[in-house]
Every structure is written in structure tokens, then in C-alpha cells.
Amino acid sequence: MSAPDLLAFASAVAAGDIEVIDLTHTLTPEFPTIVMPPELGQCAPFRMEEVSRYDERGLGWYWNNISMGEHTGTHFDAPVHWISGKDLANNSVDTIPAANFIAPAVVVDISKQSAANADYELTVADVTAWEKQHGRIPPRSWVLLRTDWAKKSGRDYVNMREDGQHTPGPSPEVVRFLVEERDLHGLGTETIGTDAGQAFHFNPPYPAHYYMHGKGRYGLQCLTNLDLLPPTGSVIVAAPLKIRRGSGSPLRVLALVRRA
Amino acid sequence: MTKPLVRPKRKDPLKKTRVPLLPQGVRSRTALGLTAAAAEGRFRLQVCADCAAVIYPPRDACPRCLSARLPFRDVDNRGTLLAETTIRTSTDVYFRERMPWRIGTVQLDAGPSIVAHLHGDLREGERTRLQLKIDKSGQAIAMALPAEDTPNMADDPQWRELTCDPKFRRVLITDGRTAVGQALAEAVSEAGASVVFVGVADPWKPFPGEDRLRKIERVEIVALDLTDTISVNECAGEFAARVDILINTAEYVRTGGIIDRKGLTVAREELEMRYFGLTRLAQAFGPVLRARGADGVNSAAAFVNLLSVYALVNWPAYGAFSATEAACLSAAQSLRAELRQGGVKVLNAFFGPLETEWYQAVPPPKVAPSALARAVVRALQQGQEDVFVGDIAEDVRARLAVDPKALERELGS
Ligand SMILES: [Zn+2]
Numbered sequence: 001m002s003a004p005d006l007l008a009f010a011s012a013v014a015a016g017d018i019e020v021i022d023l024t025h026t027l028t029p030e031f032p033t034i035v036m037p038p039e040l041g042q043c044a045p046f047r048m049e050e051v052s053r054y055d056e057r058g059l060g061w062y063w064n065n066i067s068m069g070e071h072t073g074t075h076f077d078a079p080v081h082w083i084s085g086k087d088l089a090n091n092s093v094d095t096i097p098a099a100n101f102i103a104p105a106v107v108v109d110i111s112k113q114s115a116a117n118a119d120y121e122l123t124v125a126d127v128t129a130w131e132k133q134h135g136r137i138p139p140r141s142w143v144l145l146r147t148d149w150a151k152k153s154g155r156d157y158v159n160m161r162e163d164g165q166h167t168p169g170p171s172p173e174v175v176r177f178l179v180e181e182r183d184l185h186g187l188g189t190e191t192i193g194t195d196a197g198q199a200f201h202f203n204p205p206y207p208a209h210y211y212m213h214g215k216g217r218y219g220l221q222c223l224t225n226l227d228l229l230p231p232t233g234s235v236i237v238a239a240p241l242k243i244r245r246g247s248g249s250p251l252r253v254l255a256l257v258r259r260a
Numbered sequence: 261m262t263k264p265l266v267r268p269k270r271k272d273p274l275k276k277t278r279v280p281l282l283p284q285g286v287r288s289r290t291a292l293g294l295t296a297a298a299a300e301g302r303f304r305l306q307v308c309a310d311c312a313a314v315i316y317p318p319r320d321a322c323p324r325c326l327s328a329r330l331p332f333r334d335v336d337n338r339g340t341l342l343a344e345t346t347i348r349t350s351t352d353v354y355f356r357e358r359m360p361w362r363i364g365t366v367q368l369d370a371g372p373s374i375v376a377h378l379h380g381d382l383r384e385g386e387r388t389r390l391q392l393k394i395d396k397s398g399q400a401i402a403m404a405l406p407a408e409d410t411p412n413m414a415d416d417p418q419w420r421e422l423t424c425d426p427k428f429r430r431v432l433i434t435d436g437r438t439a440v441g442q443a444l445a446e447a448v449s450e451a452g453a454s455v456v457f458v459g460v461a462d463p464w465k466p467f468p469g470e471d472r473l474r475k476i477e478r479v480e481i482v483a484l485d486l487t488d489t490i491s492v493n494e495c496a497g498e499f500a501a502r503v504d505i506l507i508n509t510a511e512y513v514r515t516g517g518i519i520d521r522k523g524l525t526v527a528r529e530e531l532e533m534r535y536f537g538l539t540r541l542a543q544a545f546g547p548v549l550r551a552r553g554a555d556g557v558n559s560a561a562a563f564v565n566l567l568s569v570y571a572l573v574n575w576p577a578y579g580a581f582s583a584t585e586a587a588c589l590s591a592a593q594s595l596r597a598e599l600r601q602g603g604v605k606v607l608n609a610f611f612g613p614l615e616t617e618w619y620q621a622v623p624p625p626k627v628a629p630s631a632l633a634r635a636v637v638r639a640l641q642q643g644q645e646d647v648f649v650g651d652i653a654e655d656v657r658a659r660l661a662v663d664p665k666a667l668e669r670e671l672g673s
């Protein structure tokens with residue numbers, strides 16, 4: 001195999017032969033963050049304070065100070081985020097090898113099931129059925145869970161009820177299967193969290209966080225535009241901010257797709 | 261009989277908004293004792309500690325026995341209107357706009373005679389109740405009312421000039437997610453507010469009482485997140501020119517002292533919601549309120565702060581919370597001086613533990629949200645600057661006046 005031609009790659013991007021699809025929500029103060037019981041610590045929402053706007057605070061320039069949690073908006077979860085990954089090597093955003101920020105992706109579509117049942121759990125059977133159609137999931141791939149949840153907003157998106165949040169996610173078995181049998185790179189979801197809304201009640205609680213981060217794998221959440229991706233063949237560029245000992249970070253997630 | 265107030269028409273957009281003018285307002289330091297009494301809606305005059313003479317105007321020595329011990333004390337406010345005058349012309353720019361203006365001399369049963377502003381239903385020779393009020397410049401003046409309440413009494417123009425009555429005014433309740441916010445929305449609606457804007461943050465999060473809140477008459481829900489500068493500015497951009505009374509119902513109650521809290525996450529949230537929230541509201545709504553202090557029947561009238569009484573002295577069981585409340589009180593004092601330039605009052609309502617979830621482990625007495633709401637509305641109707649609601653707040657206030665150190669020590673044990 002000859003050396004990859006990066007210039008040809010850049011030309012293909014410029015020409016649109018390789019499409020760049022933005023999987024990122026805009027960072028806004030209104031975008032919901034995960035909700036913990038009020039007596040626990042909370043993830044800070046995105047906030048923006050104007051430093052100056054061509055005014056007496058700075059005549060010729062406009063800029064802002066921003067603040068947010070590591071898990072605000074479209075964001076990346078590092079293994080150290082979960083207790084199961086706390087002792088792994090290279091488990092925080094600043095120490096993850098940079099090459100891991102570029103990886104192929106497959107898209108598993110459970111949007112119909114999720115529309116019918118907000119608590120839909122992705123199963124091993126769903127994945128094996130997908131593989132019958134599209135082939136075995138290549139090792140070190142992102143598995144992106146398409147639920148079309150990103151098309152919802154406000155109350156429907158968060159879907160809080162008296163017994164908590166109701167959003168689709170993976171079952172404990174399928175996370176183990178993907179990590180152990182398919183060497184998954186990470187799981188990407190459209191919802192707030194890689195786990196289902198009711199995953200606190202699963203065994204183990206929050207299985208995606210527990211199994212993936214326990215094996216040093218990553219998470220992407222609050223993604224959008226997954227409906228624009230093909231089931232196979234896309235490449236994800238997702239590089240979190242280099243925060244010392246950071247557990248995650250808001251980031252820009254890009255998908256590279258060969259134009260059909 | 262007072263002519264009932266007519267709900268003001270929508271403003272003619274071609275008409276200039278009148279600049280708020282203030283009555284003359286310099287008093288001696290001693291005379292500020294009257295301001296202190298008026299701020300809380302009390303009738304207090306100097307009473308000589310040596311010869312018991314009731315003294316007016318305020319002095320530094322007793323005119324009867326020359327004693328310098330002249331503390332302000334609650335005094336019987338009943339008397340008789342001896343003489344009245346109607347002022348029809350004045351070179352004073354404030355009063356020129358408000359002519360005719362009635363003043364008169366009241367002979368108090370307690371002794372002194374006092375020149376007072378007169379309620380329209382009071383006539384020469386009649387019995388009267390005298391009240392101390394804060395005028396637009398922040399100074400105490402005396403207002404003589406009929407001995408018994410009369411119909412539509414609160415609609416008297418000279419009275420309304422001294423009060424912040426919600427009737428026919430447009431009110432913004434900044435946080436409708438709290439029990440207190442909901443109780444206040446109901447109370448100001450009942451008091452005749454023409455619109456009750458109620459701010460709701462994070463509309464994606466359901467909250468208890470929401471259905472009921474939406475059903476309160478004249479309530480309009482608006483997007484407002486006090487922890488978000490952009491949200492506060494956007495809300496002000498849309499509604500500030502139509503807000504005559506702003507009631508900040510933001511609350512953030514958590515237990516624990518300064519050491520007990522691990523890290524600053526909670527402290528930051530607390531400050532974001534309370535101190536910075538107040539600052540955001542002041543910056544976004546303050547300039548418009550201040551410019552509309554003389555804008556007719558529904559002029560801008562008041563900015564209301566709900567403060568824990570532990571803003572005045574720290575309660576270590578809720579120690580970090582108390583510190584944040586103290587910051588809010590200090591900011592409110594600055595805000596009061598800043599808004600006074602526009603004739604807009606700052607009302608601070610102090611209260612002890614509330615009958616709400618965050619004070620669950622605190623034994624009674626606790627203040628019900630509805631009681632707090634009623635007290636705030638009443639204080640607005642009276643034009644007060646400070647109100648202490650409930651036994652605990654009253655007690656803290658009284659004991660601070662006597663021995664603040666003893667109270668500090670007791671709260672800390
Ligand atoms: Zn004396």
C-alpha cells in the first residue's frame with residue numbers, strides 16, 4: 001500500500017467529494033444539561049459574559065468570557081469520568097493519545113423503536129441484525145446510536161417525568177458485547193448521556209459509562225445530524241480540549257463522509 | 261370621597277416620558293430617625309428620656325428640660341387637623357407638576373403639632389391618623405389620613421405618590437419556580453396588578469405548582485434565567501419598559517457553613533442565583549425603572565428584594581447561605597441609593613426560615629410563602645423600604661438593636 005496522499009485528501013474535502021458533517025449542537029445557555037438531585041453537585045450550563053463589544057470596555061474589539069461544565073453541550077467523556085476507569089493509564093482528556101481522536105464510525109438506527117418507546121434499550125440482537133445487513137463492526141469504531149432525539153427540543157428532548165428522565169440508550173448486555181466482542185472505540189448518542197434516561201435503575205447502573213470507561217473507551221453525547229451519516233464508512237474527528245486531568249470536554253465533532 | 265383610579269390607557273408613543281423630579285430632600289442627621297421609622301412603616305418621634313416630652317421637629321436637646329437623651333419611640337399617631345392649605349402654585353419643579361397639593365397642621369394628641377401632607381378625604385377640624393412616609397427623594401414626611409378608612413382610599417393621588425401600590429401596575433416576578441414566587445404572583449394579581457410577568461428558567465424542567473401558576477389571572481410566563489446574563493438582558497429588552505414593580509423571588513437555600521462545603525461549586529451556584537442574579541436584574545432593568553419613576557399612574561415604583569434575615573447576622577447552620585444573603589443586602593442598599601435618583605423605591609423584605617422543602621429540618625415557627633407574599637404586597641401598598649416578616653425576623657431585628665454580639669454568639673452555638 002502506498003503512503004496516503006494527504007494533499008489529495010485535503011483537495012477532496014475542498015471539492016466536496018468528502019463531505020464534512022457537523023455533529024455538534026451550538027453552545028447556548030438554554031441547552032439542557034444533565035440533572036442530578038438538587039442536593040448533589042450539578043454540571044454548570046454554558047454561560048457567556050461580554051468582555052467588550054466595540055465599546056468603552058474595548059473600543060475596537062468584541063470578545064466574551066465563557067464558562068461551562070466539562071459535560072455541557074455536545075461533549076466527550078474520558079474514561080476517568082467514571083469510577084470504573086479511574087485507575088487506567090491515559091484516562092483523562094489531556095493524556096489520551098491524540099490519534100484516538102480520529103476513528104471510523106458505524107451508525108445503528110433505532111429511531112423507529114425510540115419513537116415508539118422513549119425507554120427503548122438497544123439489544124445485542126439489534127446489533128447482530130445490523131451486522132447481517134452491513135457487516136461486522138470493525139474494531140476500534142465509534143458506534144453512533146441514531147435515535148433522532150436531536151430533532152426534539154425543550155421538554156421533549158429531556159423528557160423529565162416524576163420518575164426521572166425517559167430517553168433511549170443501550171442495555172447493559174449490548175455495552176459488554178460491544179466492548180468485549182467488538183472492541184468498540186466508543187459510543188456516541190444524541191441524548192444527554194451515553195446511557196438511557198432510566199439507566200440509574202439498570203444493573204450495573206449507567207452500564208455504558210461503567211463498561212466503556214472501565215475498558216478505557218470513550219463517549220460522545222448530545223450529538224446531532226446522525227441521520228445524515230451512512231451506516232458505515234464515515235470517519236469521526238472528535239478532539240476534546242486539553243484540560244489537565246479533565247474528565248471530558250465540550251468539543252466540535254465532525255464526520256467525514258465520502259459523497260455518494 | 262376619593263375618585264377611584266381608572267386603569268391607565270396604553271401610553272401614547274408620541275408623548276415624551278417625563279423625567280422623574282424629586283422633592284427637596286436634605287434633613288439633619290437627627291431627623292433621619294424619622295426616615296428610619298418611615299422605612300418600616302412605624303410612627304416614631306423623639307421622646308425625652310428625662311421629662312417624657314414628645315418632640316417635633318427633631319432636635320438635639322429637649323426644649324423643655326435641655327436633656328440630650330432623645331431617643332425615637334413609638335408614639336400615638338392620632339390627632340386633629342387644625343388647619344389646611346391648598347398650594348396652587350410653586351416654584352419647586354417637583355410640586356409644580358403635582359398642583360394642587362394640600363398640606364395642613366395636625367395637632368397630635370401626644371403633644372406636638374406637625375405640618376403634614378393631607379389625604380383627599382380629610383377635612384379641616386376632623387380627627388386624623390398621622391403616618392410617616394418616605395417621599396420620592398427618600399426623606400420622611402408626615403401624611404395625615406382620615407381617622408377611619410374611606411372607599412378607594414389608596415387611590416388618592418397624594419397618597420399614591422408615597423406608595424408603590426401594585427394596583428394597575430405591571431409586576432415582574434423573577435422566578436416562578438419557587439413556592440414564594442407563585443404565592444407572590446397570586447398576591448399581586450389579587451392586589452390589582454394589570455399584568456404579572458412571571459419568569460421561568462429552564463422551561464424543559466417541569467416544576468411543582470406550574471399548572472396553578474399558569475391559571476392565575478393576568479399571569480404571563482416569560483423566559484428568564486437569573487443565572488444567565490444573556491437571558492436577563494433579553495427579558496429586559498422585551499419587557500423592561502413595561503415593568504413598574506420588580507420582585508426578585510430568586511432563592512438558593514442550602515445548609516452548611518463555610519468549611520463544611522467541599523469546594524466552590526455550590527457557593528458559585530448560590531452567588532450566581534442570588535448576588536449575580538440581583539446584579540444582572542439591576543443592570544438590565546434598573547436604568548429603565550429609574551427613567552420611568554414619574555410615568556403617570558403606572559409609573560415605575562419599586563424593586564423588591566426578598567432577603568433572609570440572616571443577611572443581618574450569620575446563622576452558621578446555614579452559614580454560607582447567610583454570607584450570600586449579606587452580599588445581596590449590601591447590593592440592595594447600593595441599589596436603593598441608585599434608584600432613588602428616579603424616585604423608585606427598593607423594598608427589602610426580611611424573613612426567617614420558610615415553610616418550604618429547603619428548611620425541612622428546621623423546627624417552627626416558619627413563614628408560609630403566602631404570608632410572606634401578603635406582607636410584601638402590604639409593604640408595597642404602604643410604600644415601605646423595609647419589612648420584617650414573621651416572629652424570627654422580628655426577633656432577630658429586635659435583638660440586633662439591643663446586643664448584636666450576644667445574638668451572633670447564640671446563633672453560633
Ligand atoms: Zn426633656
